[in-house]
Amino acid sequence: MSLAVRTIKGRSRRATGGTNPWYYVTPAMIVVGLLTIAPLLYGLYLSFTNWSLSSSLTPQLEGVTAYQTILGDPNFWANLVRTIEWTVGTLVVEVVVAVPLALLLNIRTPVTGTVTGFMMIPWITPFVVLSYAWLFLYDGQSGPLHAIMQGLGLVGASSPLANPATALWSITLISGWKGVPFLTIALLATLKSIPHELYEAGAIDGAGRWKNFAAITLPLMRPTLGAMCVVLGVQAFYSFDLVWILTQGGPGTSSTILGIQLFQTFFTQASPGEAAALGTIMLVLALILLVPVLRVTARRNS
Amino acid sequence: MKLGRTIIAVASIAALSSTLVACSGGGSSTSDKQKVTFWQFDTAKASIDAYKTAIKDFEKKNPTITVDMQIVPWADQQQKITTALASGALPDVSMLGNDVVAQYAANGALAPLDSYVAGWSKAEGIDVKKDMYAGDISYYTYKDKLYGSPVADETRMVYYNKDLFQQAGLDPNTPPATWDEMEKDAKALKSVVSVPWSAPMSKQYVTVQTFMSVYLSYGASLFDSKGKCGLDTPEFKDALTWYTGIAKQGLTSPDAVNATSDDIANLFSNGKAGMLIDGPSRYNAIKEANPDLFKNVGVAAIPAGPKGQFGFLGGWPLVMWNTSKVKDAAAKWIHYATSPDGALSQIAQTSGILPGRKSLASKAPWTDAPYDQFAKQLSKAYAYQYPAGPSPKMGEIETASIQTAVQQVASGALSVNDATKALCTDINGILAK
Numbered sequence: 001m002s003l004a005v006r007t008i009k010g011r012s013r014r015a016t017g018g019t020n021p022w023y024y025v026t027p028a029m030i031v032v033g034l035l036t037i038a039p040l041l042y043g044l045y046l047s048f049t050n051w052s053l054s055s056s057l058t059p060q061l062e063g064v065t066a067y068q069t070i071l072g073d074p075n076f077w078a079n080l081v082r083t084i085e086w087t088v089g090t091l092v093v094e095v096v097v098a099v100p101l102a103l104l105l106n107i108r109t110p111v112t113g114t115v116t117g118f119m120m121i122p123w124i125t126p127f128v129v130l131s132y133a134w135l136f137l138y139d140g141q142s143g144p145l146h147a148i149m150q151g152l153g154l155v156g157a158s159s160p161l162a163n164p165a166t167a168l169w170s171i172t173l174i175s176g177w178k179g180v181p182f183l184t185i186a187l188l189a190t191l192k193s194i195p196h197e198l199y200e201a202g203a204i205d206g207a208g209r210w211k212n213f214a215a216i217t218l219p220l221m222r223p224t225l226g227a228m229c230v231v232l233g234v235q236a237f238y239s240f241d242l243v244w245i246l247t248q249g250g251p252g253t254s255s256t257i258l259g260i261q262l263f264q265t266f267f268t269q270a271s272p273g274e275a276a277a278l279g280t281i282m283l284v285l286a287l288i289l290l291v292p293v294l295r296v297t298a299r300r301n302s
Numbered sequence: 303m304k305l306g307r308t309i310i311a312v313a314s315i316a317a318l319s320s321t322l323v324a325c326s327g328g329g330s331s332t333s334d335k336q337k338v339t340f341w342q343f344d345t346a347k348a349s350i351d352a353y354k355t356a357i358k359d360f361e362k363k364n365p366t367i368t369v370d371m372q373i374v375p376w377a378d379q380q381q382k383i384t385t386a387l388a389s390g391a392l393p394d395v396s397m398l399g400n401d402v403v404a405q406y407a408a409n410g411a412l413a414p415l416d417s418y419v420a421g422w423s424k425a426e427g428i429d430v431k432k433d434m435y436a437g438d439i440s441y442y443t444y445k446d447k448l449y450g451s452p453v454a455d456e457t458r459m460v461y462y463n464k465d466l467f468q469q470a471g472l473d474p475n476t477p478p479a480t481w482d483e484m485e486k487d488a489k490a491l492k493s494v495v496s497v498p499w500s501a502p503m504s505k506q507y508v509t510v511q512t513f514m515s516v517y518l519s520y521g522a523s524l525f526d527s528k529g530k531c532g533l534d535t536p537e538f539k540d541a542l543t544w545y546t547g548i549a550k551q552g553l554t555s556p557d558a559v560n561a562t563s564d565d566i567a568n569l570f571s572n573g574k575a576g577m578l579i580d581g582p583s584r585y586n587a588i589k590e591a592n593p594d595l596f597k598n599v600g601v602a603a604i605p606a607g608p609k610g611q612f613g614f615l616g617g618w619p620l621v622m623w624n625t626s627k628v629k630d631a632a633a634k635w636i637h638y639a640t641s642p643d644g645a646l647s648q649i650a651q652t653s654g655i656l657p658g659r660k661s662l663a664s665k666a667p668w669t670d671a672p673y674d675q676f677a678k679q680l681s682k683a684y685a686y687q688y689p690a691g692p693s694p695k696m697g698e699i700e701t702a703s704i705q706t707a708v709q710q711v712a713s714g715a716l717s718v719n720d721a722t723k724a725l726c727t728d729i730n731g732i733l734a735k
Contacts, residue, residue, distance in 0.1 A: 052735060053387050054409055054694065140556035141496065158556035164715035248505050251559045251713035252706060267381045268701055269732075272388050 043276045051273035059273065066277035075253065076261065076278075080285075083237060083257040086172055090236040091229055093176020094183050099225075101180065102187035103217075116188070123181035131245035134174050135161070161247050164254035171246055171255060175239065179232045183225075190224040191217070230293050237286050258282055336631040338369045341396035343376045343618070344653060346583075352652035356645030360638045367631045380697070387411060394626035395636055398450065400441040400617045401686065401696045407444035408694035413622040414447035418633040426643055433642075433659050437615050437683065441692055450619025451640040452658025454650060456581040457613040457676055457683040458511060458604060460484075461588075465598040466576045469494040477602030481516060481544060484577070484605050488553040491576040500566050500575035501554040503546065503712035508563035509705045511614050512579050514686050517541040519607025524687040524699070530733065531726035539718050541607070542711060549712035559713040571595065579604070581616060582676045586654035601672040603679055615683035617658060656680070695732050703728040 050066045051059035070076050105116055122130065137145040140159040149155045160166040194217065202212045240259035243249060249256035249264070256264075262282070266275035342353055350373060357369045372393070374382050379397075383406075386392045398406070406412045423430045431439065434452050442450035464474035470490045478484035484499065491498035502509040517533075520541035526532035548554050555561060555569060570578035571588050573595050578584070589596045604613045620636045622629065638644035642662045650657035650668075656676055657663050663677055686700055687693055707725040710716040716724065 053384060054405055054698070054735070057387065057410060156556075157552065159560060162557045162560040162713060164710075164713050247560055250505050250706070250709050252710035252715035254713075254715055267384050269698055270384050270387070 043279055046273055046276035047280045049273040049276075051271070051276075053270035053272065062273070066271075066274045067281070069274060070278055070281060075256075078253065079256050079258050079261050082168060082255070083259075086168065086175070086239070086257050087233055087236040089169070089172040090175040090179060090239075091233055093173060094179045094232055095225070095229070097176070097180045098183035098187060099221075102184045102191055103213075105184065105188055106191040116185075119184065120181045122178050127178075127241045128245060130174070130178060131242055135246060138170060162251060164251045167247050167251060167255040171243055174246075175236060175242055178242075179235070183228050183232065186224055186228050187221060190221055194220050226293060226296060230290055233293075234286060234290060237289070238282070334366065336367050336628045338367060338395060338628055338632050338635050339393040340369050340371045340635065341374045341379070341382070341393045342371050343374055343379050343397045345373060345375045346587075346653065348586075349649070349653040352645075352649045353639075356639055356649060359645065360635060363638075364631075364634060367628075367634065369635055380701075390625065392623040392625050394628055394632040395620055395622055397453065397618045398621045399697070400438070400450075400615070400619065401692075401700065403442050403450050403619065403621065404444045404692035405694045405697050406621070407447070407449045411624055412449045413624045413626065413629060414449055415451060415622065415633065415636070416448050418637065419448060422637050422641065425637075426641060428661065430641075433661050435658065435660065435680070437680075437685070438617060438619070438658055441615075441617070441685065442619055444692070444694075450621050451636050452617060452619045453640055453646070454653075454655040455615070455617040455658050455663075455680055455683075456583070456656060457615060457679045458515065458579045458581050459613075459672070459676060459679060460602040460604065461570060461578045461580055461584060462600050462602065463495075463570070463573065463576050463595070463598055464600050466491055466495050466573075467600075470576075474600065477600055478577075478605050479603075481519070481605050481607050485544075485548065485553070488548065488577065489551075492553065495574065495576050497555045497569050497575040498553045499548060499577040500569040501545070501548045501558060501579070502561065502563065502566045503549045503554065503558040503708055504561050505701075505705045505709055506561075506563050507701070507705075508566060509708050510686065510700045511616065513541075513545050513704065513708055514684075515579070515604050515612050515614055516545045516607060518612035518684060518688055519605075519609055520544075521607075521609040523689060524729075525690045525693070529690075531729040533729070534722055534726045539722055542707065542722065543718050546708060546711040546718070550714075559709050582656055582673060583654040585672055601675060603675070604682075611682050612688070613679045613683035615680075615685050619658070693733075695735075698732050699729055703732070 046059060047066055048061055048063060049059040050062040050069075101119070105112055105119075137143050138159045138161050140146055140157060140162065143159065146155065146159055149160065150157070154160075155166060156163065160170040198216050199212055202216055207215060238259055239257060240263060243255055243257060243260055244263065247255045249260040258278070262275055262278050265271055265278055340357075342350070344350070353371055357371060361368055374396075376399075379399075380402075383392070383396070383398075392411070403412070407414075419430055426433075431448070435455060438450075438452045438455065439448070442448055442452070460477055462477055467474040467487070470487075470493060472487055472490055478487050488498035502512055517538055520537045522535060522538035522541055523532050549558055555566075555575070558566070567578060567580060567584060567587075569575040570580075571584075571591050573592065585599075585601070588599060604611055620640055622632050622636060626632050639649065640646055640658065642657075642659055646657050646659060647662055650662070656668060656673060662668070667673065668677055685692070686704075687696065693699070703725050706728075707716075707721045710721045710724075711718055
């Protein structure tokens with residue numbers, strides 16, 4: 001936001017006599033304000049009301065009761081730990097698979113284009129379709145993937161989604177798998193933009209492949225990797241749909257992440273006040289977790 | 303020049319905001335016709351058609367009223383209603399699960415129907431309230447006021463595959479009469495079918511709808527004499543141990559803890575399960591989906607536990623939401639859809655449900671098998687919280703707590719003792735709010 005404002009000021013000083021840029025941005029800002037900032041402020045207001053639909057139909061200010069209820073609930077902390085595991089797990093899967101994949105696809109072969117296209121399938125398929133496909137793959141009675149896993153002795157007779165010990169990790173794998181194409185494409189674009197001269201210079205200096213990768217490829221890939229991890233990390237942190245369709249947060253609470261808790265607080269408990277407070281807490285947590293990453297990335301970019 | 307630009311800017315903003323207003327407006331009625339919005343939860347094509355016919359007939363008889371039916375699936379209705387409550391976009395009339403009527407009556411979201419019922423009795427020539435089942439009246443009454451007009455009642459019975467019974471060496475004409483026999487039969491069926499009893503263990507309604515027949519028959523009750531959680535008792539723990547034992551012994555689907563109610567029912571309808579506990583509408587559904595299997599399907603009463611037989615008491619009324627601006631028209635539609643003189647007979651017959659009026663249920667086709675069996679068992683059907691009365695917190699208690707406890711024990715996440723303790727902590731927390 002501050003960056004945008006600075007640019008606007010700079011422009012207006014340079015283009016003296018031209019139309020005041022505020023005229024152009026004001027309509028857009030009103031729309032953004034109505035669609036983004038107003039709901040945010042309304043949510044913030046609701047979070048101080050402890051509004052529960054089972055007792056009253058209109059919100060009333062009640063201070064920080066809703067925040068106290070949430071922070072005093074051990075389930076919240078367990079769900080937070082699970083959400084962090086889930087977010088980090090998703091990112092690890094994404095990075096571990098996408099980095100080698102991008103390096104591989106950077107080598108020109110006759111099939112590279114086709115492979116890149118097919119690779120995008122998980123990214124462009126809607127969550128609902130993916131979820132049902134994976135439900136079938138993991139199914140305890142007819143799932144082919146479950147049959148293989150059972151053959152290897154990794155899981156028992158039931159679907160890994162029906163087992164509290166494996167449910168969260170089974171979904172984390174899917175979540176990471178879904179994000180791989182996006183990260184791969186972003187990294188591939190960065191790799192393509194690295195000038196070949198750098199590698200030639202490296203070769204002249206006597207650097208081998210590994211040295212070239214560590215000294216040239218990796219440092220130049222890092223800003224993209226950082227920015228993409230922020231995007232994918234935020235997405236994972238707020239996740240709801242995948243887990244909801246696959247396990248609804250179960251068995252028990254073994255795959256209940258904060259997105260699921262938010263949904264349950266609003267819909268099952270019918271408590272918009274508490275749900276708004278939880279939403280605000282999640283926003284603050286996301287900022288705390290992501291601001292350092294963003295700052296590091298921005299510094300490297302400039 | 304400067305002024306001109308300002309005018310343009312202001313004008314463009316004004317134009318933009320007027321478009322927004324135009325988009326959000328447009329709800330006002332133009333004629334003197336009254337529009338009643340109606341949320342209908344049953345997604346079966348037969349039911350939708352039945353309501354469409356009823357609406358057409360109703361509009362013919364009441365030319366000043368139009369009924370706008372919107373289909374909201376049962377699985378989504380709670381979310382839709384909660385959202386509508388928070389945003390004020392409720393319909394005039396809707397179906398509602400019997401267990402949550404008290405909840406929405408308590409928070410003032412529903413309109414009482416008492417002032418209309420007298421007129422209905424006069425029109426029908428009978429006492430309408432006396433024509434309703436006592437269980438329904440108890441569910442739909444909050445602080446002496448009636449908030450629902452019954453559409454349907456249901457209870458669950460045992461559907462069993464006679465063919466598989468025979469293959470397993472069981473007598474196909476002797477279905478299980480007690481839970482112990484049910485377990486014994488399931489063990490025998492294990493040799494011929496991988497899922498002897500498609501028993502739900504997941505977080506869906508169907509789990510508590512099945513399990514309640516077990517815990518009530520073991521003598522457990524949801525609330526104690528002080529109105530708090532009454533489940534931390536040996537009776538409940540025995541019931542939970544027995545029911546989840548079905549999963550632990552592999553007598554239900556290996557994925558039962560994560561299965562939807564459709565998954566559970568489809569196993570039986572496809573001939574892949576030996577037994578299923580389900581309501582009357584399953585009968586028509588199997589007939590349509592699998593006519594070959596249908597010939598071998600038997601229907602038996604809900605098994606008894608140590609304290610007797612306790613069927614599930616399901617059902618749904620039509621309710622009127624308090625925000626309605628066309629209450630008189632809404633009441634007319636409710637009466638038409640739920641009275642024997644109106645469309646109830648046709649709606650109940652097409653949907654394969656039992657009508658919520660005694661005078662109708664005592665006539666054909668509800669005197670034919672298997673509906674007569676279901677109707678008979680209705681006299682032994684009870685609410686989740688039996689013997690206590692309806693609780694305004696029931697909706698939350700049943701979804702958030704009881705089903706989770708079953709799922710936790712069945713999946714091995716918690717022991718029976720720990721799950722029961724957590725369950726009572728949850729229920730007391732909900733009650734204290």
